[in-house]
Amino acid sequence: METLLLPFSPRYIILTICAVVTALLIGIGIFDHNIKVWELLLLPIVIFGALTLLGIRDLLQKNHAVLRNYPISAHIRFLLEEIRPEIRQYFFESEKDGMPFSRDTRALVYQRAKMVLDKRPFGTQEDVYRDGYEWMHHSMAPKARAVEQFRVTIGGPDCTKPYSASVFNISAMSFGALSPHAVRALNAGAKKGRFAHDTGEGGVSPYHREHGGDIIWEIGSGYFGCRNRDGSFNPEEFARVASDDQIKMVELKVSQGAKPGHGGVLPAAKVSEEISKIRGVAMGEDCISPATHSAFSTPLEMMAFIGEMRRLSGGKPAGFKLCVGHPWEFLAICKAMLQTGIYPDFIVVDGNEGGTGAAPLEFMDHLGMPMREGVNFVHNALIGINARDRVKIGAAGKIATAFDMARAMAIGADWCNSARGFMFALGCIQSLSCHTDRCPTGVSTQDPLRARALVVPLKIERVYSYHHATLHALSELIAAAGLEHPQQLRPIHFTQRSSTNDTLSFAKLYPSLRPGELIEGTNDPRFRDAWAMARADSFQPVG
Numbered sequence: 385m386e387t388l389l390l391p392f393s394p395r396y397i398i399l400t401i402c403a404v405v406t407a408l409l410i411g412i413g414i415f416d417h418n419i420k421v422w423e424l425l426l427l428p429i430v431i432f433g434a435l436t437l438l439g440i441r442d443l444l445q446k447n448h449a450v451l452r453n454y455p456i457s458a459h460i461r462f463l464l465e466e467i468r469p470e471i472r473q474y475f476f477e478s479e480k481d482g483m484p485f486s487r488d489t490r491a492l493v494y495q496r497a498k499m500v501l502d503k504r505p506f507g508t509q510e511d512v513y514r515d516g517y518e519w520m521h522h523s524m525a526p527k528a529r530a531v532e533q534f535r536v537t538i539g540g541p542d543c544t545k546p547y548s549a550s551v552f553n554i555s556a557m558s559f560g561a562l563s564p565h566a567v568r569a570l571n572a573g574a575k576k577g578r579f580a581h582d583t584g585e586g587g588v589s590p591y592h593r594e595h596g597g598d599i600i601w602e603i604g605s606g607y608f609g610c611r612n613r614d615g616s617f618n619p620e621e622f623a624r625v626a627s628d629d630q631i632k633m634v635e636l637k638v639s640q641g642a643k644p645g646h647g648g649v650l651p652a653a654k655v656s657e658e659i660s661k662i663r664g665v666a667m668g669e670d671c672i673s674p675a676t677h678s679a680f681s682t683p684l685e686m687m688a689f690i691g692e693m694r695r696l697s698g699g700k701p702a703g704f705k706l707c708v709g710h711p712w713e714f715l716a717i718c719k720a721m722l723q724t725g726i727y728p729d730f731i732v733v734d735g736n737e738g739g740t741g742a743a744p745l746e747f748m749d750h751l752g753m754p755m756r757e758g759v760n761f762v763h764n765a766l767i768g769i770n771a772r773d774r775v776k777i778g779a780a781g782k783i784a785t786a787f788d789m790a791r792a793m794a795i796g797a798d799w800c801n802s803a804r805g806f807m808f809a810l811g812c813i814q815s816l817s818c819h820t821d822r823c824p825t826g827v828s829t830q831d832p833l834r835a836r837a838l839v840v841p842l843k844i845e846r847v848y849s850y851h852h853a854t855l856h857a858l859s860e861l862i863a864a865a866g867l868e869h870p871q872q873l874r875p876i877h878f879t880q881r882s883s884t885n886d887t888l889s890f891a892k893l894y895p896s897l898r899p900g901e902l903i904e905g906t907n908d909p910r911f912r913d914a915w916a917m918a919r920a921d922s923f924q925p926v927g
Contacts, residue, residue, distance in 0.1 A: 523866025544699030558586025573847025641738030703730035735781030755781030763796025768902030
């Protein structure tokens with residue numbers, strides 16, 4: 385009896401209804417010979433018949449237990465799961481809740497990109513008494529706001545072509561990860577605003593060159609754009625490309641914040657003729673970015689390679705980007721600087737909060753040092769070997785506002801890079817579909833039909849306006865603090881709440897080493913043991 389009633393149970397009732405309705409409609413059509421009746425019944429028969437077939441398929445398939453138990457109706461669950469991010473974003477998130485970027489931050493970028501009112505009414509929505517709340521100190525004698533956009537000169541004593549960079553630039557995003565239209569708009573916006581555009585490790589594409597904006601050429605472990613057939617580094621090809629006047633700096637990518645220590649593969653099926661030409665890889669083969677570099681394997685070799693990059697580029701600033709991992713490894717690089725006398729002109733510190741098109745969850749959530757700790761560690765390490773004055777530091781990782789920039793610069797950065805901030809300026813809506821090639825705004829896709837939604841001339845203006853308005857806001861913050869340039873910011877200008885009743889100055893949270901302290905011997909627990917473990921001839925620790 386229980387088996388006979390099973391079709392009428394809540395689990396199967398929708399399938400039963402669809403099957404019964406389909407049968408009834410077909411029966412009515414058979415017994416009523418009026419052709420007009422068939423015309424009226426055809427669409428309902430198709431709909432209910434298709435649902436019936438779907439339900440039968442659900443019963444028979446073996447991949448999803450919920451569909452076998454709830455044919456047809458379980459598809460509602462998959463639909464709701466599919467649109468869950470959108471439902472949360474549009475209906476349930478508060479202004480401060482959204483991740484990775486809050487609705488308030490995204491709205492601010494959109495408003496600045498469109499040059500519309502970006503002010504807020506009534507008062508802060510932050511809980512200023514919660515643990516972790518941070519603020520910047522203002523002065524009772526504020527300065528007049530600086531009119532000139534802030535810049536920093538990058539290039540040490542060994543650099544013959546130093547670069548005057550904006551303190552706010554476009555972080556590394558490759559063509560392939562971004563659409564051609566997005567790359568065009570970013571580079572043209574950079575040209576108009578006189579700031580730099582990092583290529584990412586995918587190589588210098590024609591879309592980077594089209595509008596003539598300043599380029600930072602990033603070289604990854606795949607050496608795309610300067611590689612031999614076997615994937616090794618090709619110095620002659622590197623020199624040819626790097627000689628282009630549009631390329632202002634060359635950057636070695638050691639690791640990326642969102643997935644440090646993780647290589648990547650672009651499947652052969654996705655290696656188009658265009659990507660094959662730009663990256664220097666063969667069509668019909670997987671395009672592999674190894675987890676490690678083949679051009680060097682020790683800190684000493686790494687410094688020699690950076691020196692060679694500077695020489696081959698004609699004396700342009702050469703540096704590297706990394707997410708800090710084992711402290712002794714970076715300190716081993718510092719020891720290699722001292723031993724070889726070869727210093728990078730700059731180091732870009734990426735935090736584990738940085739963005740990516742796709743990364744394993746474990747890597748994205750739990751691997752690598754956050755940006756602020758990373759920037760301050762590198763800053764202090766360079767002070768400790770008396771090299772801070774010759775090596776500039778860039779910060780990347782969830783930077784979108786002037787406050788983000790000021791905070792990073794107070795703890796050691798000379799300039800800041802933003803990737804997702806400029807994606808928002810292009811129209812990104814944080815749909816979290818970068819890895820699917822179904823970006824709804826044409827930013828992160830190689831689908832020409834989707835990419836055409838991004839209107840390049842309009843987005844050029846928005847990229848420029850976002851940069852301009854953010855630096856305007858930074859100049860207002862700096863002036864309110866009684867300063868004239870963000871390079872004057874120090875940890876003493878910021879405070880963090882540690883509990884409802886307690887606060888800590890950034891000077892306490894991020895204490896500084898003395899110049900030369902690592903060379904002389906330090907007792908600072910952040911560096912003492914790691915410095916002893918570091919060795920210039922290997923990334924492996926002593927002992």
